[in-house]
Amino acid sequence: MTEVIVWNGWIGGLGIGLYVLFQLVVTGKMLGVSSGYCSLCGCFSRATFFIEQKQKEGPLNWRLWFIFGLPLGGLLAAWSSPGDWVAGFSLGKLYDSVFPDALWAKSMVLVVGGLLMGLGARMAGGCTSGHAISGMAMLNPPSIVAAAGFFAGGVFIVQLLFRMVG
Amino acid sequence: MKRIVFLMMGIIFGFLLSRAGATTYDYYARLFLFQDFQLMFIIGTAAAVGMVGVRCIRKYRPSSLLERSPIVLEPKPFTKGLIPGSLMFGIGWGLAGACPGTALVMLGEGKLGALFTIIGLVMGTYIYGILLSRKARASRAEPSEQMTPEIEAKKAG
Numbered sequence: 357m358t359e360v361i362v363w364n365g366w367i368g369g370l371g372i373g374l375y376v377l378f379q380l381v382v383t384g385k386m387l388g389v390s391s392g393y394c395s396l397c398g399c400f401s402r403a404t405f406f407i408e409q410k411q412k413e414g415p416l417n418w419r420l421w422f423i424f425g426l427p428l429g430g431l432l433a434a435w436s437s438p439g440d441w442v443a444g445f446s447l448g449k450l451y452d453s454v455f456p457d458a459l460w461a462k463s464m465v466l467v468v469g470g471l472l473m474g475l476g477a478r479m480a481g482g483c484t485s486g487h488a489i490s491g492m493a494m495l496n497p498p499s500i501v502a503a504a505g506f507f508a509g510g511v512f513i514v515q516l517l518f519r520m521v522g
Numbered sequence: 523m524k525r526i527v528f529l530m531m532g533i534i535f536g537f538l539l540s541r542a543g544a545t546t547y548d549y550y551a552r553l554f555l556f557q558d559f560q561l562m563f564i565i566g567t568a569a570a571v572g573m574v575g576v577r578c579i580r581k582y583r584p585s586s587l588l589e590r591s592p593i594v595l596e597p598k599p600f601t602k603g604l605i606p607g608s609l610m611f612g613i614g615w616g617l618a619g620a621c622p623g624t625a626l627v628m629l630g631e632g633k634l635g636a637l638f639t640i641i642g643l644v645m646g647t648y649i650y651g652i653l654l655s656r657k658a659r660a661s662r663a664e665p666s667e668q669m670t671p672e673i674e675a676k677k678a679g
Contacts, residue, residue, distance in 0.1 A: 358631045360540050365560045368542030369567020375538055376568065377575035379531055384586030384593050387535070389623035393647040404658060405651040418528045423626055425532015430630025432533060433540030443632035448547035450555075451619050463638040469618030470625070470642020471649075472610050477622060478650040479607025481598045484621040487608070488565050493572025496597035502608040503565075509612015514554030517616070 357446040359439040376489060385418065388486030390477035392423035454521040480505070524588060536627040545628045550619040618642070 363371070376387045391409070395417055398406040413419060434441045445459055446452060455462050477483040480502050482491065488506060491499020542564045543549045552558035576595060583592045615621055618639040620628055625643065628636035 357633065360545065360631060362543040362546060362560075363541045365543075365563030366567055368538070368544075368560075369564040370571055371538045372535075372542055372564060373568035373571025373575075375535055376572045379535070380575070380579065380586070380593060381584065382587045383527065383531065384589040384591070386595065389621075389626075390643075390647075393622060393643055394651065396644060397648045397651055401648060401651060403651045404655040406655075409651075416524055416528075418524070421525045421528035422532040422535075423623075425529040425534075426536040426539075426623060426626035427630035428529075429533040429536020429538075430540055430545060430627035432630075433537045433545075433627070434631040441632050443634055445635050446633075447619060447635050448551070450551035451547050462635065466618050466635055466638035467642040467645070469614045469616075469620075470639040470644075471646040472614030472642075473618065473622060473639075474614075474643040474646020474648075475650050476607045476609070476611030476614060476646070478647060478654075479601075479603030480611055481601060481604065481607070483611065483623070484565070484615070485623055487598065489568050489572065491598055492565075492569035493576050494595055494597050495573065495576075498598055498600040498604055501600075502598075502604055505605055505608025506612040506615060509609040509614075510550070510554045510616035511556075511612075512609075513613045513616035514551060518551075518555060 357444055357448065358434045358437070358442050360433050360437045372489065373493075376493065383418070386486070386490045388419075388482060388490060389423065389426075390474075390483035390486060392419035393474060394478075395420040396423070454517050476509075527588060535623070536630065539624050539627050540631065544624045545620070545631055545633070547619040547633075550616065554616050614642075614646075 379385060379387055394406060394409045395413065398410045445462065447455060455465055480487065482502065484506065487499040487502040492503060539545055543560050544564065549558060549560050553561045579593055579595065585591055586593050618625065620636055620639050622643055625636040625639040629640065
């Protein structure tokens, strides 16, 4: 697994907070990632929901360009770290200790995790970036509730997982 | 040109997420096991910095550089799906050890497990879109009291 540099939490948070404001002042758009997956679905789906989403977002389709940039950012972060760029399916020490070793079984868990996030983010109207970071920055009560819900769900499943398997 | 700006934004945000530790699986497990609060510090500090900025923007109403029109802040509305959806999201978050943004960044770092998470994310979003489109069609044919988050959101804002 690629070992990346990790800054102190305060500095990392400061960086992301300043980034949110930078994006807002430059582009006028509030940070949010999960809707980008709607734009992605809109590339191949003709369902009314995705067509309406497309019309709402306008012809620029900025969310799609934004999420294309994310893997490139990861590549840059990995290249600028001292270790080598390593591709692999490892999930780190802790997750690997509770997840099945077989790749097919591990991948199923990850697909289910992704699916719950995709569905849940749309039901809740946002994800960690849109609700927890942007929403809390606006002190928006529904976003604070959502962030608490995200955390509660994560604590529930991870505690369960490590108590049952670990 | 604008598209390149958004691509660059994605690159910067992706880089920062990685440096923040949000692309390191162990931080997720350790957060939910109450062993290490790095990710909570990140979200808390980022939101606090954002709060100060949002106050300034609300007060001075500046224009954005790209749009040349005043920045509009649209807080997300409360919807019926908010609580069940956020809990569901949380379970997925804990299972995958990534969120919708960081899964994409992880892919760039060579953490290939994220590929499956991304497939799941697209599937989940797609299922929601299909279900909602079907529901909207049904309620158009026969108006019912059931409101979807999108319709509620439209009414609220």
